[in-house]
Amino acid sequence: xxxxxxxxxxxxxxxxxxxxxxxxxxxxxxxxxxxxxxxxxxxxxxxxxxxxxxxxxxxxxxxxxxxxxxxxxxxxxxxxxxxxxxxxxxxxxxxxxxxxxxxxxxxxxxxxxxxxxxxxxxxxxxxxxxxxxxxxxxxxxxxxxxxxxxxxxxxxxxxxxxxxxxxxxxxxxxxxxxxxxxxxxxxxxxxxxxxxxxxxxxxxxxxxxxxxxxxxxxxxxxxxxxxxxxxxxxxxxxxxxxxxxxxxxxxxxx
Amino acid sequence: xxxxxxxxxxxxxxxxxxxxxxxxxxxxxxxxxxxxxxxxxxxxxxxxxxxxxxxxxxxxxxxxxxxxxxxxxxxxxxxxxxxxxxxxxxxxxxxxxxxxxxxxxxxxxxxxxxxxxxxxxxxxxxxxxxxxxxxxxxxxxxxxxxxxxxxxxxxxxxxxxxxxxxxxxxxxxxxxxxxxxxxxxxxxxxxxxxxxxxxxxxxxxxxxxxxxxxxxxxxxxxxxxxxxxxxxxxxxxxxxxxxxxxxxxxxxxx
Numbered sequence: 001x002x003x004x005x006x007x008x009x010x011x012x013x014x015x016x017x018x019x020x021x022x023x024x025x026x027x028x029x030x031x032x033x034x035x036x037x038x039x040x041x042x043x044x045x046x047x048x049x050x051x052x053x054x055x056x057x058x059x060x061x062x063x064x065x066x067x068x069x070x071x072x073x074x075x076x077x078x079x080x081x082x083x084x085x086x087x088x089x090x091x092x093x094x095x096x097x098x099x100x101x102x103x104x105x106x107x108x109x110x111x112x113x114x115x116x117x118x119x120x121x122x123x124x125x126x127x128x129x130x131x132x133x134x135x136x137x138x139x140x141x142x143x144x145x146x147x148x149x150x151x152x153x154x155x156x157x158x159x160x161x162x163x164x165x166x167x168x169x170x171x172x173x174x175x176x177x178x179x180x181x182x183x184x185x186x187x188x189x190x191x192x193x194x195x196x197x198x199x200x201x202x203x204x205x206x207x208x209x210x211x212x213x214x215x216x217x218x219x220x221x222x223x224x225x226x227x228x229x230x231x232x233x234x235x236x237x238x239x240x241x242x243x244x245x246x247x248x249x250x251x252x253x254x
Numbered sequence: 255x256x257x258x259x260x261x262x263x264x265x266x267x268x269x270x271x272x273x274x275x276x277x278x279x280x281x282x283x284x285x286x287x288x289x290x291x292x293x294x295x296x297x298x299x300x301x302x303x304x305x306x307x308x309x310x311x312x313x314x315x316x317x318x319x320x321x322x323x324x325x326x327x328x329x330x331x332x333x334x335x336x337x338x339x340x341x342x343x344x345x346x347x348x349x350x351x352x353x354x355x356x357x358x359x360x361x362x363x364x365x366x367x368x369x370x371x372x373x374x375x376x377x378x379x380x381x382x383x384x385x386x387x388x389x390x391x392x393x394x395x396x397x398x399x400x401x402x403x404x405x406x407x408x409x410x411x412x413x414x415x416x417x418x419x420x421x422x423x424x425x426x427x428x429x430x431x432x433x434x435x436x437x438x439x440x441x442x443x444x445x446x447x448x449x450x451x452x453x454x455x456x457x458x459x460x461x462x463x464x465x466x467x468x469x470x471x472x473x474x475x476x477x478x479x480x481x482x483x484x485x486x487x488x489x490x491x492x493x494x495x496x497x498x499x500x501x502x503x504x505x506x507x508x
Contacts, residue, residue, distance in 0.1 A: 158409050
């Protein structure tokens, strides 16, 4: 079984880690579009175009199913992908929503993510139609913070407070609607004491159980469209050990 | 006289503003590569390729000279541009260096910028060869802060302190080696009390005086490769009034 995982950058490696933990024998091919990251600040049509190009690359690697491990791309491009591709396609939004619905008691659920994810309304629609009240907040500084390795400390705490103060006391469950955010989970939980914090990566990995056969040679291929300076640091920071990195540039025009 | 100004995003609008103030009658065409911003996290070869594509777009608009209003692109791609283009090409690095050399008394000069700009060594080489001691610091969070509109306040002050503490007391002059940074000038000057803070945009505009004839119809064309959500806010935030924005997508493959 070969699983394709796509993200706009390195954040999707938190999903890879969760999938690997649950299905250790499956083969995994990961593509991070580091030449064009971040997707969260692009227009919808550009996000759809970039996502289709990346999905086609993974299909050419003969993956059996595709995980869109990027909330922005999941919010904007999942329908198009499911129409265009003949393999099953999974996003990170539905599993996070399901887990939040399972956990909430008050029926007041918060969602944080990039500006594009929040603006897309994808989480809001799914949660509202299940009858819960939704509180959202875009947190554009969280990704650059994580990529600076600032996952705890004074600056991180003041940025967490800056964004999350308006949610405090209103919600009992918070969805981390961006694959970088699990790295900030500790500070977020500290600030929102008592709130259930939902990491979509874990929820997604669990939801795949009826589609994934845990068979294969445990191979891991990591492709990136640009070998930026910070890449090796981030790969090691998230996966916790050195992994081979390959350049996928030229596969499509960047 | 038609002046072309290129930046990876919106930061170069600080240069446009300085050029406009000094040469109010000249025609200006601005291109911001918002589909692929930020350049600071890309590899050198990718930065060169992106910059060439953008320069070609501006040349097709028949500009008489080209300003590379992006420190990352100036650091990595200026030599290639000067070889490939038949019009004069100006970067933001040389004028900032000249102004810093004019101002420093202690001979200890600081440079801050994106990781790519600092890593390129472009400022360090020029300053060192003039005999001054150079202290550098990459400040990756400054651009996202500005793009969030956080140009002052507690978070901005703590990030300024985070990056600039190690320069404090060592330098008498600091070059803002990124076109976003002039918007943080007030907090930077507050923290580094008594240090000369060099805004390259002003230095560049002044240095053009023997090349630019202040003639034309004062026209201003703003092109961007992607109309991202935050764009209008940033254009108004920097230029201080509504300007027409056009989409340049399709001009080259993003």
